[in-house]
Structure formats: C-alpha cells, structure tokens
Amino acid sequence: MKKVVLAVLCVLFFINCSEEKGKTTISSQQQKSLTAYVNPFIGTGGHGHTYPGATMPFGMMQLSPDTRLDGWDGCSGYHYSDNYIYGFSHTHLSGTGVSDYGDILLMPTNEINFHNGADGKKGYRAHFSHDNEKASPGYYKVLLDSTNIDVELTVTPRAGMHQYIFSSPENQYTMLDLLHRDKVLDAKIEVVSNTELQGYRFSKAWASDQRVFFNLKTSHPFTHTFQTSSIESDDDGRKIALQFLNPKNEPVYISIGISAVDMEGAKKNRETEIGTKTFQQIKTEATEIWEKQLQKIVIEDSNEEHLYNFYTALYHTMIAPNLYQDVDGRYRGMDMKIHQTTDFDYYTVFSLWDTFRAAHPLYTIIEEKRTSDFVNTMLAKYEEGGILPIWDLSASYTGCMIGYHGVPVIADAYLKGIEGFNAEKAFEAVKHSAMQDKLGLKSYKENGFIPVEEESESVSKTLEYAYDDWTIAMMAKRMGKEHEYALFSERAQNYKNVYNPKTGFMQGRFNNTWFGPFDPYEVNFNYTEANAWQYSLFVPQDISGLIEIMGGKDKFETHLDNLFTAKAETSGRNQADITGLIGQYAHGNEPSHHMAYLYNFVNKPYKTQELTRQILTELYKNKPDGISGNEDCGQMSAWYIFSSLGFYPVTPGTNQYIIGAPLFKKATLNLESGNTFTVVAEGLSEANKYIKSATLNGMDLKRSYLTHEEIMQGGMLVFTMTNAPSDWATQDQNIPKTSIEDNAIILAPFLASGDIAFKENTEIALEVASKDSEIFYCLDEGNFQKYTSPFKISKTTTLKTYAQKGSKKSQVLTTNFFKIDKDLSVSLETVYSNEYNAGGPDALIDGIKGTRDFRTGAWQGYWGKDLIATVDRSKPKLAKSVTINFLEDQGSWIFFPTKVQVYVAGADKKFRLSRERNINATLKNDTPNITKVVFSINKPNIQYIKIVATNLGKLPEWHLGYPNGDAWIFVDEIEIK
Structure with missing residues (x-):
C-alpha cells in the first residue's frame, strides 16, 4: 500500500538528557511530525x-x-x-x-x-x-x-x-x-x-x-x-x-x-x-x-517502517475507551438514567478481557489522569448498574468474554499509586464482582475450579478468575484487610486444580475425571478462543508455583520450547481468532501475549529477546493486513509499544515489567509529572538483538526486570547490544519472580480412573497433586474413610472425596456414577467431533442429559454430517417408543436435523423404516432450544433400532456463516421404552 501522504507540520523537538536525573531539555532540530508516521x-x-x-x-x-x-x-x-x-x-x-x-x-x-x-x-x-x-x-x-x-x-x-x-x-x-x-x-x-x-x-x-x-x-x-x-x-x-x-x-x-x-x-x-x-x-x-x-513517547531511529508501526500502534491505543459524556458533564449511565459530573470524564467501550493485559498498564505510565478517570468511570458503572462491567458498550452490559477484568485494572491502578478515586469504594466493587454466583462462580467457589458440566469455557474461566482474585488479594494486603487477603490469595491458587500432572496441561474436569480424549491442539468448549497449549501458561500471579507443578525450570523451559516449535495447526472447532501462530503461540489472540517473556523466569532471557524481535518484525507490518489478529481496542498495539521499548507487564498488579529487548536506538517517555524515562540501545542492529549488559541511571542493571517506580521517577536505561546470547541476567538472584507465598491450599483429589457411566462395574482410582496429602472418600451416605487403593462399584453411586494435609482440607467434591442397562449398546456409523464427544461412544445411552448450553459437555456433536446410530438391545423384545433429544443454538451454528428417521430390525438385522419426521430446521430462532423427538413404535421382537438424523448441511443465506459454513447436529440421549 502507498504510504499516506501527509501535509504540513514540522515539529521542533530533539530530546537530550540533562545532567539532572530524569529531566530533559529540548533543542531545535527539524524533524518529521509524529502524526505523519500514523x-x-x-x-x-x-x-x-x-x-x-x-x-x-x-x-x-x-x-x-x-x-x-x-x-x-x-x-x-x-x-x-x-x-x-x-x-x-x-x-x-x-x-x-x-x-x-x-x-x-x-x-x-x-x-x-x-x-x-x-x-x-x-x-x-x-x-x-x-x-x-x-x-x-x-x-x-x-x-x-x-x-x-x-x-x-x-x-x-x-x-x-x-x-x-x-x-x-x-x-x-x-x-x-x-x-x-x-x-x-x-x-x-x-x-x-x-x-x-x-x-x-x-x-x-x-x-x-x-x-x-x-x-x-x-x-x-x-x-x-x-x-x-x-x-x-x-x-x-x-x-x-x-x-x-x-x-x-x-x-x-x-x-x-x-x-x-x-x-x-x-x-x-x-x-x-x-x-x-x-x-x-x-x-x-x-x-x-x-x-x-x-509526543508522550518519542522514538529516534532510522528504520521508518518501524516508526510507522510504532506510531500507528500508539495511535490505536489512544482511540478507545471512548468519551461518553457531554460538554456539560451529563451522561447516560448503566441504569439508562441521566447522570452528571464534572469531577471526572466518563467513558465507555472497555474491552477488558483484552486490555487489562497491556493497554491499561500502558495507561498507568503515560495516561495517569485518564487512568484515574477510567477507574472512576468503572466505579460509577458499579453504582449505576450494580456490578463492575466485563465489556460495557454504550450503557449496556454486553455479557461478552470472561473473567471480571475491571478488577485488575482497578487493583493495578491502586497498587501503582494512581490517585483521584475512592479506594474503599474501589475495593468494595472488586470484591463484589468476585462474590457472585453466575458465570461459573458458584461452582468455582465451592469446588476450587469450574467443572466442565457446570459451565462452558471452564478451564479458561478458572484460570482468569484465579488471576483476578490474586489482584484483589494484593489490594487487600496493601489496605490491611487480612481476612480478604487470606480468602483471595487462597482462591488465586485455584489454577492448580485444573492442572493435569499426567498430560502437563491445564485440562477440563468432567465429573471429576479429566476431560478426554485429550488433545492439546484441540479447540473446544473448555477454553476461550484457544486450546490447551494457549491457556496452560496463564498463571501470571504465580509463575513460580506454575514452574513447580510443571516439574521445575528445566521442564518448564522444555514446555516453552515445545510451544514455540509445535506444529502451527489446531484441531477441533474452527476458531478465527487463533492467528499469528509461531508453533502454538497465537499472537493474534490475547491469552498468548505474555508467553515469550516467561523464559526470563527460567534464567534464559536471550530466548525472550529472540522471540520478541521475531514477533515485532514479522507479525506487525505497515500495510492494511499488518496486524495478525483483531486489534481489540488497543491491546495488540499495546503489546507492540511495550515490547519495542524493551519491557512488558507480564503480571499487572505487580510493579514489575519484564525486560525483552529494545527495537529502537532511542525512546523517550515524557511523563505527566514532567519526568522522562529514556531507553537507549547501543550497538543495536538487525543482528545485534541480544542484550550484553545494561545500566540504569549509570549503575549496572543485572536483573531482567524493571519496576514501575524506576520508570516513573525518570532516568535512563542503556542497553549494550550484541549478536549472540550472553550471560546477562541469568543468575537466580537476577531473574523476576511472581509467587504466592501465603495461605497455601490443599488440592482436591481427582479420578485417575473409573467410568462415570458403566454397565457391570467400574474400578475407581483417586489421586491428588498436593504433596504428602491424604485422600478421604465416602460412598452414598456412608462415612468418610481413608483412601488406600482402588475400589469397585457396581451400582449407581454418589462418591464424595477430599484431601487433607495436617489440619488443612481441600474442598469436598461430589461425583455421580451411572449404571447403564447392560443389555444396551450403541454403534455409530458416523464419527462425532472429539471436542463434543459427551464422554465417548456410550454417551447417547449413558443417562446424562444436556442442558441448553452446548458448551457444558453433555451433547455429542456432528459437524456437516448426518447422525447414524444403532442401538442393540441384546435380544428381540417389545419396543413401545423411541425418544431422541436434539439441540438448536443457531448463533453457534447448531441446527436441528431436517429429518429424523427410525429404522427397526429383529435379530436378523434386516432394517425397515418405522417412523420419520421432517423438521423446518432453517426457521430462524435467536435462543437455544431443545426438541424431544418422540416416535411411537409399538412393535414386538425388535432388537436393533437405527436412528438417522439428516444434517442441514450448508447454512441458510440469513446466517452469519453463509455461504461457506456447515451446520452442526447436537444429539443427546436415545431412550427406548
């Protein structure tokens, strides 16, 4: 694309550091205006x-x-x-x-x-x-x-x-x-x-x-x-x-x-x-x-393409959130009523699942006044609408995305000393968000994780709630609220409950078993716009704890290496947001954004330096498709701003910025206080991308992180660059650390083996990831006893378990086991999609029924193909009726079948059509719906019953996925009487 031709303005500025720490003088040197680089x-x-x-x-x-x-x-x-x-x-x-x-x-x-x-x-x-x-x-x-x-x-x-x-x-x-x-x-x-x-x-x-x-x-x-x-x-x-x-x-x-x-x-x-x-x-x-x-950030570099990328990125971080208030201070609140204030500017369009990661931390550096206004805006929305927004748009709660990420934005601002808002009111609001019972929070609080069967995207929600809770804990600690600090620092460790030590990934827990068959490349309903590769490292609040449960630094480094070198393909559901792949690192979507910086935590900062340079130069271009995914209201651009400066906020809520490597020879941050913070890269070139040494205000900097206070006080950070990895910042005392030291939790046990639905009997084995913990269990209404070895059950049973270490106990978990009619079996002529397997081949006769939320794992899904399932009753006998449940959720491309047919056969397997029903599957419906298709059979000597459900195929013209999308069939239970 041609570069945008811009008239005019030459701006006079050339920033040189004066002898006084952190201050600048401006000498005259004619230079291209910064707007010309947008x-x-x-x-x-x-x-x-x-x-x-x-x-x-x-x-x-x-x-x-x-x-x-x-x-x-x-x-x-x-x-x-x-x-x-x-x-x-x-x-x-x-x-x-x-x-x-x-x-x-x-x-x-x-x-x-x-x-x-x-x-x-x-x-x-x-x-x-x-x-x-x-x-x-x-x-x-x-x-x-x-x-x-x-x-x-x-x-x-x-x-x-x-x-x-x-x-x-x-x-x-x-x-x-x-x-x-x-x-x-x-x-x-x-x-x-x-x-x-x-x-x-x-x-x-x-x-x-x-x-x-x-x-x-x-x-x-x-x-x-x-x-x-x-x-x-x-x-x-x-x-x-x-x-x-x-x-x-x-x-x-x-x-x-x-x-x-x-x-x-x-x-x-x-x-x-x-x-x-x-x-x-x-x-x-x-x-x-x-x-x-x-001019809040002034770059000096000879590479104009990098300057276009930088200033366009800076521009994109500055066009949202959007002012939502008239010149007289009036605005429409979340209650749709008109309010008025001149104490702060009121905003909307908070894409918080994206922007809490880097955009809002950037604002805490270069937009202190606006950050205060953003917090006051969120507190006003809390008072007007009853809860902090997750993604608010024009006085509406959209209910979009997961977590409660207004919480880390508020906590990070408070912990970094941003003033101008009521801290007690802010803490009341963040705590209120965490104490709800919706969006999986009820089971999260009860179990220490969200079970697959209780809520969609359970793994991602567990991980993001745990991080948000940690920021509440940090705020409580600073404010001297000991009870809340203990509560939320415990909740912040809940990520451990979805870590499967056998696979080495964060994995869904389905009826307290590990959801499977497990494929870390599979995009399914357990994760938000991602797979296990892309979410298993989202524990920014306790990276030290994550390294420990994954087996130590060497194994953690190997996992990172495998992440960035894995095949750049996904399986399961097609997810358009998963773009910008380097291995299974997906830079086009936010859950991956901190991952390249995690090498610093295992004493290998040079690998971070390599990767950040690769991402900066390969995944950002000065052309229309120059961003590798949705820009997301400034988050994709904020990653570029931080990373090109040479550091990144891996854990908002701490005062640390993890050092990568600078892209520019000189960058100066002009802060609202009048201080400046300048980053200089001596010897920088395309080959010289590694840090050989560093100084901060003339003193050797041997650690691979900066603090917020060091930036805001102003000064000069100088990197000496080289063309090969060095031993800079590789000693244990010089690496960053985020950890949860207090209020350690005991992890809940999980089922290592045992079938939730079984015919004759099933053997149950229990395990727990907490070291030196003992497991206790009870069956039905019996007494708890210590678990010592696997045991069998042969009837429909309720199992309760917990783990204990000393006087501390985990949550008590309940698992229901179902005994299937031993005379029934089902064979499938068409193959279901693994991400919607509902528990496996017997899911259609296991007695476990799905709800209107297809993401909770009880529905079996067939994409672009018919369902053909045959139930064997083991011997001929009277068949009075057949019932099959189907789900419709058109917004998720799930449609009723256009035709359902029932074929019956005796022991000879000579099938004949018994009943059929046509369904107007293209009739538009905005809400999820379940239809129970019931056929009256009333025939003796029927051993085999075959169900054929015809897929709609290509989506109708009115659908968002038209003309290239195929419909899903979601089927649940086949019941024969």
Missing part, C-alpha cells in the same frame, strides 16, 4: 477490524467511511478489500470481534435514492479507489469516483465536520439514513430549519439499547424529501434526502454533534466544540492535539 489503514485489512476515519484521543466521535454492512470482518464498518462506500457514519469500534455502531449515516450523492445499493442494484453507495483515499489522525479524505464527489472529514471530541465538493452546482444531495446497519428500535428526524436537523437513533446489536442523539447544521440551505412508501411503514421518516441550494458550487459543510443524553446535548456539543470554526481550523487543531498526544 497510518490509519494498518489493521483495516486481514482480521484487524480497525477503521481509517477521523477521531480524537479517546473521543466520543469516530467519523469514518462504511464499506461493509455485516460479517465478522465488517465489525468496524470498513474493510480494505471493499470497493464501495455506503456513507460516513459517526460511531465505530476499533478492532473488536463483534459488530456494533455505525450510527447516523450521511452520504453525498447526485440524485435521490433511498436504497443503499447493497443488493447490487442502483443505490446511494459509491465506488471508490484507495488511490484517491487519505487518512491521518483526526482527518480522512476520499473521492467518490462514481459520483465525482470529494469528501473530507475531521472531528472534535464530540462533534465532526464533513466537507463535500460536488462537480456541479446542480443535483447536490446528501442522504441521511438512520436505518443503516444494525436493528433500529426507534429513530426520528426533525427538520428544525432549512440549515438544521436533529433527531435520534436507538438500536440493538451488541449493545441491547444504544441511544444516539444528533444535531446537524449545514453551510448551505436545503430542501428536503423524506422517504415514504406506498403503504404506511415504520421505516418512513427515518431517511431523508437534502438538496443543497449552492449556485456558486462552493464546498458544502455539514457539522454534527452527537450525544447519548438528548438532542439538546448534541446541539451543545456541536456549538461548543465547533461553533463558527472552519473545516481547516478544526483539522489543524485535531492534528496539533494528536501531535501532542503522540
């Missing part, structure tokens, strides 16, 4: 999901072109591979994996046409070429070549301005479309005068009730035409065509303010921030603000 098109291709339009730092408005109406790669509204622009809307999401926004679409054109042209018929959309497209921070320009209209866009935080240059004074139209993109709940356009419109748009997509009000002012008078149909329609009056009266063919300007509060707020936002300013004034101010914003 390429907003990076991430607009591939699966980056970014947008190229105009926005301000953390601003409310994102004024950008829309080239795509739906689909996963249309989440931001724009994709670089597209050729048509539908218009320019005023809200967009950056790098998310779910679509929303695209509010208040304006499109200049040369005739009235209320149709958008998405079906290929003539409409108001227009063809464009990237050759005639430019973007820079706060500015966007494009030529609509099919209508020969030049469009330029620029913004303030809450308002924006369009400039249209038509080719002729005749036929100058602009369409305002409030029905664009997602489902509209309510919308209205009011004509205030022949130069002013106002209105609102309420919609439902990812956010269940998003409300945007607008006020629009034009530079030229217009006449207007509303969309109307031959019959009265709810859509009428939600699109309007403006025809401008412009005989001199001057540029047409449209200024627009938006608000989540009301139309008056939108007008005040527009009048306050734009008023009588010209387009050029607004553009210049936007550029100046962005230039100042980007």
Whole structure:
C-alpha cells in the first residue's frame, strides 16, 4: 500500500538528557511530525477490524467511511478489500470481534435514492479507489469516483465536520439514513430549519439499547424529501434526502454533534466544540492535539517502517475507551438514567478481557489522569448498574468474554499509586464482582475450579478468575484487610486444580475425571478462543508455583520450547481468532501475549529477546493486513509499544515489567509529572538483538526486570547490544519472580480412573497433586474413610472425596456414577467431533442429559454430517417408543436435523423404516432450544433400532456463516421404552 501522504507540520523537538536525573531539555532540530508516521489503514485489512476515519484521543466521535454492512470482518464498518462506500457514519469500534455502531449515516450523492445499493442494484453507495483515499489522525479524505464527489472529514471530541465538493452546482444531495446497519428500535428526524436537523437513533446489536442523539447544521440551505412508501411503514421518516441550494458550487459543510443524553446535548456539543470554526481550523487543531498526544513517547531511529508501526500502534491505543459524556458533564449511565459530573470524564467501550493485559498498564505510565478517570468511570458503572462491567458498550452490559477484568485494572491502578478515586469504594466493587454466583462462580467457589458440566469455557474461566482474585488479594494486603487477603490469595491458587500432572496441561474436569480424549491442539468448549497449549501458561500471579507443578525450570523451559516449535495447526472447532501462530503461540489472540517473556523466569532471557524481535518484525507490518489478529481496542498495539521499548507487564498488579529487548536506538517517555524515562540501545542492529549488559541511571542493571517506580521517577536505561546470547541476567538472584507465598491450599483429589457411566462395574482410582496429602472418600451416605487403593462399584453411586494435609482440607467434591442397562449398546456409523464427544461412544445411552448450553459437555456433536446410530438391545423384545433429544443454538451454528428417521430390525438385522419426521430446521430462532423427538413404535421382537438424523448441511443465506459454513447436529440421549 502507498504510504499516506501527509501535509504540513514540522515539529521542533530533539530530546537530550540533562545532567539532572530524569529531566530533559529540548533543542531545535527539524524533524518529521509524529502524526505523519500514523497510518490509519494498518489493521483495516486481514482480521484487524480497525477503521481509517477521523477521531480524537479517546473521543466520543469516530467519523469514518462504511464499506461493509455485516460479517465478522465488517465489525468496524470498513474493510480494505471493499470497493464501495455506503456513507460516513459517526460511531465505530476499533478492532473488536463483534459488530456494533455505525450510527447516523450521511452520504453525498447526485440524485435521490433511498436504497443503499447493497443488493447490487442502483443505490446511494459509491465506488471508490484507495488511490484517491487519505487518512491521518483526526482527518480522512476520499473521492467518490462514481459520483465525482470529494469528501473530507475531521472531528472534535464530540462533534465532526464533513466537507463535500460536488462537480456541479446542480443535483447536490446528501442522504441521511438512520436505518443503516444494525436493528433500529426507534429513530426520528426533525427538520428544525432549512440549515438544521436533529433527531435520534436507538438500536440493538451488541449493545441491547444504544441511544444516539444528533444535531446537524449545514453551510448551505436545503430542501428536503423524506422517504415514504406506498403503504404506511415504520421505516418512513427515518431517511431523508437534502438538496443543497449552492449556485456558486462552493464546498458544502455539514457539522454534527452527537450525544447519548438528548438532542439538546448534541446541539451543545456541536456549538461548543465547533461553533463558527472552519473545516481547516478544526483539522489543524485535531492534528496539533494528536501531535501532542503522540509526543508522550518519542522514538529516534532510522528504520521508518518501524516508526510507522510504532506510531500507528500508539495511535490505536489512544482511540478507545471512548468519551461518553457531554460538554456539560451529563451522561447516560448503566441504569439508562441521566447522570452528571464534572469531577471526572466518563467513558465507555472497555474491552477488558483484552486490555487489562497491556493497554491499561500502558495507561498507568503515560495516561495517569485518564487512568484515574477510567477507574472512576468503572466505579460509577458499579453504582449505576450494580456490578463492575466485563465489556460495557454504550450503557449496556454486553455479557461478552470472561473473567471480571475491571478488577485488575482497578487493583493495578491502586497498587501503582494512581490517585483521584475512592479506594474503599474501589475495593468494595472488586470484591463484589468476585462474590457472585453466575458465570461459573458458584461452582468455582465451592469446588476450587469450574467443572466442565457446570459451565462452558471452564478451564479458561478458572484460570482468569484465579488471576483476578490474586489482584484483589494484593489490594487487600496493601489496605490491611487480612481476612480478604487470606480468602483471595487462597482462591488465586485455584489454577492448580485444573492442572493435569499426567498430560502437563491445564485440562477440563468432567465429573471429576479429566476431560478426554485429550488433545492439546484441540479447540473446544473448555477454553476461550484457544486450546490447551494457549491457556496452560496463564498463571501470571504465580509463575513460580506454575514452574513447580510443571516439574521445575528445566521442564518448564522444555514446555516453552515445545510451544514455540509445535506444529502451527489446531484441531477441533474452527476458531478465527487463533492467528499469528509461531508453533502454538497465537499472537493474534490475547491469552498468548505474555508467553515469550516467561523464559526470563527460567534464567534464559536471550530466548525472550529472540522471540520478541521475531514477533515485532514479522507479525506487525505497515500495510492494511499488518496486524495478525483483531486489534481489540488497543491491546495488540499495546503489546507492540511495550515490547519495542524493551519491557512488558507480564503480571499487572505487580510493579514489575519484564525486560525483552529494545527495537529502537532511542525512546523517550515524557511523563505527566514532567519526568522522562529514556531507553537507549547501543550497538543495536538487525543482528545485534541480544542484550550484553545494561545500566540504569549509570549503575549496572543485572536483573531482567524493571519496576514501575524506576520508570516513573525518570532516568535512563542503556542497553549494550550484541549478536549472540550472553550471560546477562541469568543468575537466580537476577531473574523476576511472581509467587504466592501465603495461605497455601490443599488440592482436591481427582479420578485417575473409573467410568462415570458403566454397565457391570467400574474400578475407581483417586489421586491428588498436593504433596504428602491424604485422600478421604465416602460412598452414598456412608462415612468418610481413608483412601488406600482402588475400589469397585457396581451400582449407581454418589462418591464424595477430599484431601487433607495436617489440619488443612481441600474442598469436598461430589461425583455421580451411572449404571447403564447392560443389555444396551450403541454403534455409530458416523464419527462425532472429539471436542463434543459427551464422554465417548456410550454417551447417547449413558443417562446424562444436556442442558441448553452446548458448551457444558453433555451433547455429542456432528459437524456437516448426518447422525447414524444403532442401538442393540441384546435380544428381540417389545419396543413401545423411541425418544431422541436434539439441540438448536443457531448463533453457534447448531441446527436441528431436517429429518429424523427410525429404522427397526429383529435379530436378523434386516432394517425397515418405522417412523420419520421432517423438521423446518432453517426457521430462524435467536435462543437455544431443545426438541424431544418422540416416535411411537409399538412393535414386538425388535432388537436393533437405527436412528438417522439428516444434517442441514450448508447454512441458510440469513446466517452469519453463509455461504461457506456447515451446520452442526447436537444429539443427546436415545431412550427406548
């Protein structure tokens, strides 16, 4: 792609460290402006999901072109591979994996046409070429070549301005479309005068009730035409065509303010921030603000491609979260009511599962004031909505992703000394999040882990809850809350309960057995957008403990080596988020982001230095598909910022940053306090990627980590680089350490062998991973006894177990065993998908029934193929009825079969069709549903019953997965009476 051509501004700065520690002087040296190194098109291709339009730092408005109406790669509204622009809307999401926004679409054109042209018929959309497209921070320009209209866009935080240059004074139209993109709940356009419109748009997509009000002012008078149909329609009056009266063919300007509060707020936002300013004034101010914003980190290096990557990444970390508050301090809270404050700025779009890892830690360094505002925002949301958000969007709890990662953001800010919020209220809020009973937390608290059968993504949720709990423990410890410190430091060790010492991976526990057959490459419902390779190292709070349970430093290093050299393929479910693979390290998705730095913890920092250089230079490029996965509201970019500087926050909640290796010869962080922290890499080159030695403020630095205080106090970190691994920071006393020293837990026992569903009998063996622990068990309502050796059961039984060491006990776990009718067996002519095996070949007759959540492991799944299962009753006898359960969860590509047939046979195995039922499987249904298909047979001498369920095959046209996706059949129990 051509580099973005940028006019103007040369900024005078050249930073030299003065003799006074941590202070700088600025001498004059003309240099290219930093905004010139921002390429907003990076991430607009591939699966980056970014947008190229105009926005301000953390601003409310994102004024950008829309080239795509739906689909996963249309989440931001724009994709670089597209050729048509539908218009320019005023809200967009950056790098998310779910679509929303695209509010208040304006499109200049040369005739009235209320149709958008998405079906290929003539409409108001227009063809464009990237050759005639430019973007820079706060500015966007494009030529609509099919209508020969030049469009330029620029913004303030809450308002924006369009400039249209038509080719002729005749036929100058602009369409305002409030029905664009997602489902509209309510919308209205009011004509205030022949130069002013106002209105609102309420919609439902990812956010269940998003409300945007607008006020629009034009530079030229217009006449207007509303969309109307031959019959009265709810859509009428939600699109309007403006025809401008412009005989001199001057540029047409449209200024627009938006608000989540009301139309008056939108007008005040527009009048306050734009008023009588010209387009050029607004553009210049936007550029100046962005230039100042980007100067928070100044890079000096001769590699321009790296500079483009760096400053675009820095830009991407600064466009979310988004301001959600009018100029008068009013905002719409999580209770949908209007609140007002001038004590802090209120924000939305917190992609916390992603951004707690590096984006928010970056803000604690270069955005201290905003970090305080972010925390105050979360506390306000807690008071308004009753709980801290996980992923909030426009006053809506989306319920998206896992964990409660507002907790580490708040705890990390508190522990790093960020001020300006009520610490007691903050602790109340973080503790409240952890004490809920939803999303698996009830079983997590009771068992010390989440069982597979209780909650989907059980392994990932257990691991992330444990980390979040540790940050609560650290906050409690600092505040002198001893009871909470003990409670949450114990909960922080729950990760050990999902570690299988035999496989060496974090693994699901299904009825207290290990979920299997186990394949670490398999993407299944036990993990969140990942597999066992990609989640088994997520224990940032106790890396020392993780190393210990995995067998020590040598075995841990071997595991890391195997991770990065494994085959770069996954099995099981297709997961589009798993991208940027180096072995099984998936840089395109967040659970992997800390892994390259773990070599420092086993005395091998040179391996971290190799890998971070590889990731920085291979997985970030100055081109549209230059980001290896969803940008995720700044997290992918924050990894680049930290890692190119030479350090990374492996464990937010500590004050440590783990050192990798710098990518630039010199980088200076200009902190809000006035201090500066400078990183210099002497002798740096493509070959010289290893650290030979380091000094911090002139003193030898022999350890492979920095502290937050060292950075914030200012100073100079100097690396001497070399072309081969060295022994720098390889001694035990110089490596980082995160560990949980207090309140050690006793791990709960697990079933090493024994079938949950059996016919004659099953032998049960128990084991526990805690050293020197004793196991106790009881059967049904009997007394607990010490476990000494395996034992057999031969009937349906309830087993309870716990482990004990001294006076400390583990949780008591309960496992139910089911005895299957010994006369029944089932054979499968089609093969189920292993990730949805429901316990194995006998799952369809084991008596264990699934719920509406397919992820809990009791459903057997067949992808793109029919189910053909034959039940053998061992001898001919009366068959009264057959019942088969099927699941429908269309959003997860699970559809009812189109036809279910029952064939019967006697001992001779000569099957004949007995009953069949057709099902309208393509009937759209937004909620999961179970259907029980019951057939009346009433035939004697039936030994074999064959079930054939016909798969829908290709997904219907209305489905997100069309045209390439195949449907699943999920089947549960076959019951014969």
